[in-house]
Amino acid sequence: DTGVSQDPRHKITKRGQNVTFRCDPISEHNRLYWYRQTLGQGPEFLTYFQNEAQLEKSRLLSDRFSAERPKGSFSTLEIQRTEQGDSAMYLCASSLGLRDYSEETQYFGPGTRLLVL
Amino acid sequence: GESVGLHLPTLSVQEGDNSIINCAYSNSASDYFIWYKQESGKGPQFIIDIRSNMDKRQGQRVTVLLNKTVKHLSLQIAATQPGDSAVYFCAENKGGYQKVTFGTGTKLQVIP
Numbered sequence: 632d633t634g635v636s637q638d639p640r641h642k643i644t645k646r647g648q649n650v651t652f653r654c655d656p657i658s659e660h661n662r663l664y665w666y667r668q669t670l671g672q673g674p675e676f677l678t679y680f681q682n683e684a685q686l687e688k689s690r691l692l693s694d695r696f697s698a699e700r701p702k703g704s705f706s707t708l709e710i711q712r713t714e715q716g717d718s719a720m721y722l723c724a725s726s727l728g729l730r731d732y733s734e735e736t737q738y739f740g741p742g743t744r745l746l747v748l
Numbered sequence: 749g750e751s752v753g754l755h756l757p758t759l760s761v762q763e764g765d766n767s768i769i770n771c772a773y774s775n776s777a778s779d780y781f782i783w784y785k786q787e788s789g790k791g792p793q794f795i796i797d798i799r800s801n802m803d804k805r806q807g808q809r810v811t812v813l814l815n816k817t818v819k820h821l822s823l824q825i826a827a828t829q830p831g832d833s834a835v836y837f838c839a840e841n842k843g844g845y846q847k848v849t850f851g852t853g854t855k856l857q858v859i860p
Contacts, residue, residue: 633791633793633794635791664848671756671853672852672853673837673839673850673851673852673853674792674837674850675850676847676848676849679847687847689847722791722792724791735841736782736794736797737782737794737848738794739784739791739792739793739794740791741789741790741791742790742791
């Protein structure tokens with residue numbers, strides 16, 4: 632257990648429905664990241680926050696996806712009008728945010744497995 | 749739980765033997781490299797990291813070797829145990845950016 636928690640762990644939804652996932656990072660970590668992982672692949676970066684500011688978004692993050700971190704602590708990732716191609720594991724990670732950009736260890740949560748029917 | 753190891757290169761080793769997992773990275777500008785272990789149904793777990801100004805780093809039963817000339821990274825696991833069975837990902841961080849780019853992963857199977 633890394634200290635990063637995600638809720639729910641599993642979500643089954645019908646195509647067209649909206650879903651929201653929550654991530655609680657390690658408490659003293661300033662940076663929070665979202666990744667998506669499909670079967671047989673490594674995680675792919677979606678977006679990242681420094682405190683409450685969303686500083687980078689991947690082109691994978693279509694306009695149906697939105698992420699927030701309103702108080703610089705927990706974060707939510709919402710997918711609107713879900714599609715079958717959204718089925719994946721959504722991983723959250725956090726890092727301390729005090730060191731040089733290139734030396735940050737990211738600690739991952741257990742992920743939320745989404746299945747869109 | 750679901751498998752994250754479908755269609756991945758697989759390395760099978762006998763319990764007690766040493767394992768070597770290799771990774772080729774793509775960006776010569778990357779200056780920080782990480783190995784993660786991912787068990788079925790879990791998120792990636794940090795194992796060991798190395799900066800680009802180093803060529804070797806050792807941890808508990810693990811060693812990472814970095815060859816910048818050929819952009820190659822390896823993870824050596826000594827005295828492999830059944831609990832080491834997982835998918836192993838190398839990852840690179842391109843200096844100045846927080847995005848970590850993961851490789852495709854290698855599935856390690858330990859034969860008791």
